[in-house]
Amino acid sequence: MFTYTVSVTTGNQKFAGTIDYVYLTLVGTEGRSDRTLLDKSFFDRFARGAVVSIDVSVKETLGDILLVKLEKEKFLFNDQWYCRCISVKTPSGYQIEFPCYRWIANNQEVVLRDGKAQLPQDEKISLLKEHRRMELESRQQLFRWKEWHPGFPMNIDADSSNELPLDIQFEVDKSVDFDLNFLTAIENLGLNKLMSLFQSSWTDIADFGTIFVNIKNHVSEYVMQNWNKDFMFGYQFLNGSNPTMIRKCMKLPDKFAVTQEMVKGSLDKGLTLQEELKAGNIYIADYAILEGVHANATDPNTQQYLAAPFCLLYKNSQNKIVPIAIQLSRQTTAGEGNTVFLPSDNQYDWMLAKMWVKSSDFNVHQLVTHILRTHLTSEVFAIAMYRQLAAVHPVYKLLIPHVRFTVAINTAGREKLICESGLFDKANSTGGIAIVEVIQKAMKNLTYKSMCFPEAMKARGVEDLPNYYYRDDGMMVWEAVKSFVADVVKIYYGSDEKVQEDKEIQAFVEDVCLSGMKNGPKSCEFPDSLKTQDQLVEFLTVVIFTASAQHAAVNFGQYDWYAWVPNSPSTMRKPPPAQKGQVDMKYIMESLPDRGRSCWHLGAVWALSRFQDQELFLGDYPDKYFTEQPVMEAIETFRKKLAEVTSIIKSRNENMKLPYWYLSPDKIPNSVAI
Secondary structure (H helix, E strand, O other): OOEEEEEEEOOOOOOOOEEOOOEEEEHHHHHHOOOOOOOOOOOEOOOOOEEEEEEEEEOOOOOOOEEEEEEEEEOOOOOOOEEEEEEEEEEOOOOEEEEEEEOOOOEEEEEOOOOOOOOOHHOOHHHHHHHHHHHHHHHHOOOOOOOOOOOOOOOOOOOOOOOOOOHHOOOOOOOOOOOHHHHHHHHHOHHHHHHOOOOOOOOOOHHHHHOOOOOHHHHHHHHHOOOOOEEEEEEHHHHOOOOOEEEOOOOOOOOOOOOHHHHHHOOOOOOOHHHHHOOEEEEEEOHHHHHOOOOOOOOOOOOEEOOOOOOEEEOOOOOEEEEEEEEOOOOOOOOOOEEEOOOOOOHHHHHHHHHHHHHHHHHHHHHHHHHHHHHHHHHHHHHHHHHHOOOHHHHHHHHHHOOOOOOHHHHHHHHHHHHOOOHHHOOOOOOOOHHHHHHHHHHOOOOOHHHHHHHHHOOOOOOOOOOOHHHHHHHHHHHHHHHHHHHHHHHHHHOHHHHOOOOOHHHHHHHHHHHOOOOOOOOOOOOOOOOHHHHHHHHHHHHHHHHHHHHHHHHHHHHHOOOOHHOOOOOOOOOOOOOOOOOOOOHHHHHHHHHHHHHHHHHHHHHHOOOOOOOOOOOOOOOOOOOOOHHHHHHHHHHHHHHHHHHHHHHOOOOOOOOOOOOOOOHHHHOOOO
């Protein structure tokens, strides 16, 4: 007789255990074991965190163990079981690890391969080739593409969270209910009484302090005290929640009616506007994407407005970025009806002009920078990964921690947040049809290269902007991720030819381009194939960086920068002023969000800025999909580099009035999960 000792580990999640019948079969090169029932003499055999060990005896050696088959059958009621991993000790004493990390439902069969990663072209055993083929065919049936709206990236074919494949649903302790989260936020922030005055305007800017009662946040309080100062307005283009809009301006747009005479009082280096443009000291934030977009009209009792402003910014002699000209309209004929607001205007004109820019910035941030360029693109990467990469593929093992809960959070968002009459409509001027219009327009400018962080910095001409911590920290994290990806790629791909021969990786990239992003082969902004190891490294770096660092940079600062409503109004209830000298404080207060919308806004940014319980941060991989020592060493090297980046950022932040921590690796979750 030959005895194989099998250890089965149950996960630690809530309700991970089961009292169902679990059967196991070992499949080797020379035979297979009998279907063996894992001993169920005690109800806690498969309790959370439990390890069940059994001996499987066979008359003849099974040879090399290729597969472990698990089958679960109902005992009393519908039950799910989370199997972490299985370990098999052969009669010779050799230990083989079979990663699972999956939920197994009733009457379900799961077949596992050992943890050694394998490229498809390196498969030599017909049984394993067939298993790989069947696995992908099964996944392609589960992970189907669907178009939620024309012009959007494709998403998972599921109308509700409970329709998702079991393995990508939220676990019980991480379920997301946006309604409940926002109501909890409103309760925690003490906003309940104000909600009853839903459509009542505030009487003065200071009244917004009413909703600051329960805030204990250094950045938000600093914003409240300094929000109307030009230096604070400019600083947020660098290190606020939307640090992606600012770009160097070498030539003024045709519809921007600003002149030298208008701004000469703001230029403190003795140069003309043209000379400052040539010197590279002029920057611009252009919200052209909002031109022609229909403002939220879901509330018949409140008219809301949008503008598509230009904001000209200047790097002054103190190396601060400050606004020097704002234009809220863009008529067809340059200069005709295009009023340019200036710092020298009366305080109400200039205050309201800046509010309009910040309101536009808030709405572009939410729909484009945040939802489209992190959430929706990460879902495309996730679905293509599940459809085209077998679980044994090294890139699947590399990416799976970075797609955790992404499809689930997006499905919940489509179900409750950005759907018709969803929570997004309650406070934002880009609610309703505007959601679709803005994302459709943004998709036309979504390029692969714009998602490569160094390329994006270069394209916007911001490489030499002072005090741009988003850029500086982002570059450090990008390089750390890229180095880690390169280390893993080198382990499995010994040449460029290996990349070209990998049918699964080529199918993955093609599925992203042609299906997920809906780019035709002649106009595909994303690569539809990869030729070299370097191209593969860059592509995988984009996937990981987008899901982790980029999302962290544009998500977790929302409460810091948006809690003080006048600093970033989510909507405007009066049209933008067309002329100067017609604005007073009453007009401003009637323009800003009313009490109810302010409360919904604050509750939303509070809820969206929370880290989740048991959050997994960048480089934290408790699930051991990889078992090879070289990859273990690469992961450890990655963690050390991330720790170095964290230390550099922490040291810098100690001397700053406003510390920038959004790209500190110890505060970057692995995936888009909120």
